Amino acid sequence: NAGVTQTPKFRILKIGQSMTLQCTQDMNHNYMYWYRQDPGMGLKLIYYSVGAGITDKGEVPNGYNVSRSTTEDFPLRLELAAPSQTSVYFCASSGGSGGYNEQFFGPGTRLTVL
Amino acid sequence: DQQVKQNSPSLSVQEGRISILNCDYTNSMFDYFLWYKKYPAEGPTFLISISSIKDKNEDGRFTVFLNKSAKHLSLHIVPSQPGDSAVYFCAASERTSGSRLTFGEGTQLTVNP
Numbered sequence: 001n002a003g004v005t006q007t008p009k010f011r012i013l014k015i016g017q018s019m020t021l022q023c024t025q026d027m028n029h030n031y032m033y034w035y036r037q038d039p040g041m042g043l044k045l046i047y048y049s050v051g052a053g054i055t056d057k058g059e060v061p062n063g064y065n066v067s068r069s070t071t072e073d074f075p076l077r078l079e080l081a082a083p084s085q086t087s088v089y090f091c092a093s094s095g096g097s098g099g100y101n102e103q104f105f106g107p108g109t110r111l112t113v114l
Numbered sequence: 115d116q117q118v119k120q121n122s123p124s125l126s127v128q129e130g131r132i133s134i135l136n137c138d139y140t141n142s143m144f145d146y147f148l149w150y151k152k153y154p155a156e157g158p159t160f161l162i163s164i165s166s167i168k169d170k171n172e173d174g175r176f177t178v179f180l181n182k183s184a185k186h187l188s189l190h191i192v193p194s195q196p197g198d199s200a201v202y203f204c205a206a207s208e209r210t211s212g213s214r215l216t217f218g219e220g221t222q223l224t225v226n227p
Contacts, residue, residue, distance in 0.1 A: 004157070031213050040123065042203060042217035043158070058214070090157050094213045101213055102148065105157030 002026055004106035006091050012112045013081040021076040021109050023091030031094045032074040033058075033103065034066065036087040043090060049074055081113045117141045118206050120218035128226055133191040135221050137204030140185065144206040148215065149178060149189050152201045161202075162189070194225045 007022045025032065030051045035043040035058075045058030049068040063085055065077040074093075078085060089109045095101040119138045127133045137147075145166040150158035164171040164178045164187070171178050177190045191198055204218040 033214075035217075040219065042118070042120075042219045043215075044217075045214065048214060092157075102160040102163065103213065103215060105150075105159070107155070107157050 004091055004093055004104050006089075006106035006109050008109060009107070010110045012114060013078075014114060015081060015083065017081050018077070018079050019081070019111075021078075021089055021091075021111075023074045023076065023106060024072050025074075025091075025093040025104070026072065027093060027095075027104065028071060029093035029095055029104075030071070031101070031103075032068065033092045033094075034064070034074070034076045035090045035092065036060065036085075037090065037108075038087050046076065046089075078111075083113050085111065086113045087111060115140075116219075117144075118204055118216050118218040120204055120221050122221050123219070124222040124224070126224045126226060127194050129196055130193045133189075133194045133198065133223055133225065135189040135191075135202050135204075135223065137187045137189075137218055138185060139187075139206050141206070141208065141216075142185070143208040143210070144216075145209055146207045147178070147180060147187050148205045148207070149176075150203040150205060150217075152203065152220070158203055191223075194223075196225045196227050199223060199225050 004025045033048045034046040044060045047066040049055045091106045092103040094103045148163040149161040152158040180187045201220045203220045205215040
């Protein structure tokens, strides 16, 4: 089991460029999440999904889009990169289904927007 | 509006002593609490959790205490080891939000040999 994998590990973007951060899990989890972590701050929820075809906004969704066409994949799209999106992005998954389940995190993608 | 707060950005303890990390919350609807540990360049990993129907949960060297009236929880690590040096995040969830978590800012624990 690879768990939650994220690509790329690092990326530098210019202002206005777009990119997709990839996230895949092999645990057959229904729930998936995208967080960002800014220096000295906790993790802020960007978007989450409770199953294939279903997504919803978290605390800080502006500037991002997501899709969930399969159980395994949950890509995060940045359309017009801005310096404020410089952060470390973490994808996570959990069993969900209404109970309390721990979230399993990927290793993160460090994004810099210049 | 920071619903989960960890007021100490850092904590330094000697190996073998107790480490106590604190967390406060404001949302009375939170009914499940978790602690995550994070090493540099890695994602957070789950450490221990507690339901609001309990006031203590223990797992080896790690114990979490919950004081609902004070809206306060703490993580005790006894004895502390150098490998425990990491950032510790407190997180909270409410049943109506499913598995969504609200995280605190984190506390950097350093255990000195």
